[in-house]
Amino acid sequence: MAELVADYVLKRLRDWGVERIYGYPGDGINAFLGALDRAERSGGPPFIQARHEESAAFMACGHAKFAGPDRIGVCMATSGPGAVHLLNGLYDAKLDHAPVLAIIGQQKRASLGSHYQQEIDLQTLFADVSEFVETCMVPAQARHLVDRAIRIALDRRGVSAIVFPNDVAEEKAVESPPHKHGFVYSAVGYRRPRVVPRDDDVQHAAEILNEGEKVAILIGQGARGAASEVEMVAELLGAGVAKALLGKDVLPDHLPYVTGSIGLLGTIPSHDMIEGCDTLLMIGTTFPYAEFLPKEGKARCVEINIDASLIGIRYASDVLLIGDAGETLRALVPHLIRKTDRAWRQTIEENVASWWKIVEERSHQDADPMNPQRVAWELSQVLPDDAIITADSGSSTNWYARDVKLKQGNLASLSGTLATMGPGVPYAIAAKFAHPERPVICFVGDGAFQMLGMNEMLTVNRYMDRWRDKRLVFCVFNNQDLNQVTWEQRVIEGDPKYPATQWLPDFEYARYAELCGLRGIYCDSGDAMRGAWEEALSADRPVVLEVKTDPEVPPLPPHITLEQARKMAMAMRSDPERTGVMEKALRGKLVEFLRT
Numbered sequence: 001m002a003e004l005v006a007d008y009v010l011k012r013l014r015d016w017g018v019e020r021i022y023g024y025p026g027d028g029i030n031a032f033l034g035a036l037d038r039a040e041r042s043g044g045p046p047f048i049q050a051r052h053e054e055s056a057a058f059m060a061c062g063h064a065k066f067a068g069p070d071r072i073g074v075c076m077a078t079s080g081p082g083a084v085h086l087l088n089g090l091y092d093a094k095l096d097h098a099p100v101l102a103i104i105g106q107q108k109r110a111s112l113g114s115h116y117q118q119e120i121d122l123q124t125l126f127a128d129v130s131e132f133v134e135t136c137m138v139p140a141q142a143r144h145l146v147d148r149a150i151r152i153a154l155d156r157r158g159v160s161a162i163v164f165p166n167d168v169a170e171e172k173a174v175e176s177p178p179h180k181h182g183f184v185y186s187a188v189g190y191r192r193p194r195v196v197p198r199d200d201d202v203q204h205a206a207e208i209l210n211e212g213e214k215v216a217i218l219i220g221q222g223a224r225g226a227a228s229e230v231e232m233v234a235e236l237l238g239a240g241v242a243k244a245l246l247g248k249d250v251l252p253d254h255l256p257y258v259t260g261s262i263g264l265l266g267t268i269p270s271h272d273m274i275e276g277c278d279t280l281l282m283i284g285t286t287f288p289y290a291e292f293l294p295k296e297g298k299a300r301c302v303e304i305n306i307d308a309s310l311i312g313i314r315y316a317s318d319v320l321l322i323g324d325a326g327e328t329l330r331a332l333v334p335h336l337i338r339k340t341d342r343a344w345r346q347t348i349e350e351n352v353a354s355w356w357k358i359v360e361e362r363s364h365q366d367a368d369p370m371n372p373q374r375v376a377w378e379l380s381q382v383l384p385d386d387a388i389i390t391a392d393s394g395s396s397t398n399w400y401a402r403d404v405k406l407k408q409g410n411l412a413s414l415s416g417t418l419a420t421m422g423p424g425v426p427y428a429i430a431a432k433f434a435h436p437e438r439p440v441i442c443f444v445g446d447g448a449f450q451m452l453g454m455n456e457m458l459t460v461n462r463y464m465d466r467w468r469d470k471r472l473v474f475c476v477f478n479n480q481d482l483n484q485v486t487w488e489q490r491v492i493e494g495d496p497k498y499p500a501t502q503w504l505p506d507f508e509y510a511r512y513a514e515l516c517g518l519r520g521i522y523c524d525s526g527d528a529m530r531g532a533w534e535e536a537l538s539a540d541r542p543v544v545l546e547v548k549t550d551p552e553v554p555p556l557p558p559h560i561t562l563e564q565a566r567k568m569a570m571a572m573r574s575d576p577e578r579t580g581v582m583e584k585a586l587r588g589k590l591v592e593f594l595r596t
């Protein structure tokens, strides 16, 4: 049989080093399904069937985040409904700057514009989410569309989408178009260029950093790969390092001057460092909440970002260094003078040490039946060095951000910018495919698990034989509540918890896991939590670790403003959980005051 466009596209993806395609079938991609079958005998890429196209897109995004620098995640869906389902996962990739290629089916060319079944204007639908979107109308287009889509997604760290009407995908491939006017010949390949700022700007940045007496560093995911340079600069400047959510795994939490997360999900030492600094060095971050940065004019600021569109957008920085983090810091180091007065750094280290004691004490406070912070704390005690951690969006994101103590070698991510519910489980599955020899741990709320995660346990069952090392743990926080929002209602709106919107149906997740052929472990006691983690991390198959946690333990921001306290008091007038909430909020805060 002659090679079809669909076969050719898969071959081109192989040439690009694409490892697998996450997706879900439909008649818009029928030609690809046959081609995937044939490709299995010639080296793939293999098709991994998710339970929902949104999950498939999250998996592609997870692949891009965990597989290594400049590796693209690929997802595939059918026309109409399949395409629409992909969108949220693709937006997650767009907003977190993860390179993803979406291959989407379309109805036959002749039917387009006729209000045909499953006909959606895909070019328009994907225009906003994509850096590059194009419809393949004739076979000779396929080669350059694949090449450009992947190169653009990698270079711009975003989403590319190619739409294939099914009848084009099943035509005979044209690998090398005729050498005639109107035809083009594209190439495979992408290597990220070195991007370094100008010498005089580096010099200017060094002057500002040398003049600072209290330097704070804030890193984001753009600092990934530059850990040793960040450490060197922090040492020279006598600075502490705070981490935006997506930068959590850039530096280990065991370093004494790493103050941890920042912002609403932040730590006290990060908050105090930013409040007290006179100079700020921001590296590869677009941390959104500018109110957690110094007041304008209060600190001088040097910022490094590889992307000019993402620099100078949160603080009126004095020097904007457009460049790769590692390269730029290496250029900066020879100009930096080691600070001889280490008092600022010492204060930061003391605050960090005292913070970890607060975290430990808060996590051990009684709750009914279990304090969710204990789940994170005990994980930190047994976390394998090579573990990959994913988190969903919810109250457990707080515990992930603040309480989990990452080690050198851990990888970790979540939906940092879209902050969508749903990606925790699919990210973990993609991480396991990308690194089958490493343990993978997912933090997910019961709401998110019910929304999308539960279904994917069937996917885990289907593919777990492919992973030699079976350690894959889905830690489900069963609090029967959309807890993060419940707390936002209380603290931001001053409204009591409204069970009609917030309460979740109870469900036995550990038993469900067994039904899915996985291991189910249930834990509702803080003292049993370490044992539960150890059991989960040594199981002979993937595990759902259901933790029954107390929704009344507040995911407190580092400092409550007067306004927040006022709103909270208002909410408490008629909150159904008023007694427990007041008591537990107060106890959590007391630990902090007793320490400081």
Ligand SMILES: Cc1ncc(C[n+]2csc(CCOP(=O)(O)OP(=O)(O)O)c2C)c(N)n1
Pocket: 393, 394, 395, 396, 419, 420, 421, 422, 444, 445, 446, 447, 448, 449, 477, 479, 481, 482, 483, 484, 485
């Ligand atoms: C797709 C989507 N829908 C709604 C939200 C708003 N939201 C943010 S956190 C949250 C609660 C999540 O509940 P759950 O997964 O049970 O975690 P919990 O906060 O209870 O720990 C909601 C509804 C969102 N971020 N994404």
Ligand SMILES: [Mg+2]
Pocket: 394, 445, 446, 447, 477, 478, 479, 480, 481, 482, 483, 504
């Ligand atoms: Mg919940």
